[in-house]
Amino acid sequence: MMTRREAHRTVLSGAILAAAPGLAQAAALPIIDLPAPQTSGGKPLMQAIAERRSVRSFAPRPLPGEILSNLLWAAYGINRPASGDRTAPSWRHFIALEIHLATAEGVWRYEPKAHRLLPQRPGDIRAATGSQDFVAQAPLNLIYVADGERMDDTPAAERQLYARVDAAFIGQNVYLFAASAGLATVFRGALNAGKLGQILSLPPSQFVTFAQSVGYPA
Numbered sequence: 001m002m003t004r005r006e007a008h009r010t011v012l013s014g015a016i017l018a019a020a021p022g023l024a025q026a027a028a029l030p031i032i033d034l035p036a037p038q039t040s041g042g043k044p045l046m047q048a049i050a051e052r053r054s055v056r057s058f059a060p061r062p063l064p065g066e067i068l069s070n071l072l073w074a075a076y077g078i079n080r081p082a083s084g085d086r087t088a089p090s091w092r093h094f095i096a097l098e099i100h101l102a103t104a105e106g107v108w109r110y111e112p113k114a115h116r117l118l119p120q121r122p123g124d125i126r127a128a129t130g131s132q133d134f135v136a137q138a139p140l141n142l143i144y145v146a147d148g149e150r151m152d153d154t155p156a157a158e159r160q161l162y163a164r165v166d167a168a169f170i171g172q173n174v175y176l177f178a179a180s181a182g183l184a185t186v187f188r189g190a191l192n193a194g195k196l197g198q199i200l201s202l203p204p205s206q207f208v209t210f211a212q213s214v215g216y217p218a
């Protein structure tokens with residue numbers, strides 16, 4: 001259910017929409033303030049590693065807010081607030097990766113500092129996040145988007161390589177969180193990155209690396 005703050009933001013979104021039609025797509029969705037993540041507990045690390053696996057069959061049930069909050073924090077949240085550093089390492093500390101979330105309602109982008117979701121576009125684009133049928137059924141598809149501009153003085157091929165390495169570390173965090181929380185997940189490279197980038201209206205400096213489906217096992 002929407003909190004009062006979120007409802008207020010939805011009203012604000014409507015106001016922005018009227019003032020600037022170009023923002024119409026993103027403005028139709030609310031900003032979602034995630035609950036504070038639970039940063040302790042879960043299964044012991046060795047048990048989570050023992051249970052880590054790829055699962056490609058998902059129940060339609062969406063993830064509760066608390067689980068989504070914990071998942072995103074584990075994936076690439078801030079674990080050292082003084083510096084803003086993250087739960088996954090990043091090549092040369094560029095922190096070039098962003099996580100987009102494709103759900104049945106629309107697409108959001110995770111903003112780790114405020115631990116919230118910023119609307120990107122409404123509509124169900126899940127089927128376009130990969131070439132396998134199950135991606136349309138998974139309640140959540142994470143899309144790992146790199147911003148090449150943050151990797152300055154780096155040749156394009158290396159930007160591609162290291163962005164993908166960064167995404168893989170995030171993906172492993174998601175795998176381990178999923179194992180701990182009893183969720184199903186699979187990291188995915190079988191996708192049309194160019195087409196998906198267009199659907200996400202990514203600026204020229206940004207590109208899709210991998211995606212990862214998450215949900216409850218079917």
Ligand SMILES: Cc1cc2nc3c(=O)[nH]c(=O)nc-3n(C[C@H](O)[C@H](O)[C@H](O)COP(=O)(O)O)c2cc1C
Binds near residue numbers: 132187188
């Ligand atoms: C870079 C990379 C890309 C992958 N792409 C896909 C994919 O597009 N679709 C898929 O179903 N699984 C994908 N996987 C998952 C692998 O198929 C899976 O990890 C492998 O079969 C081993 O199974 P496990 O994860 O259960 O140990 C990918 C894994 C990696 C590391």
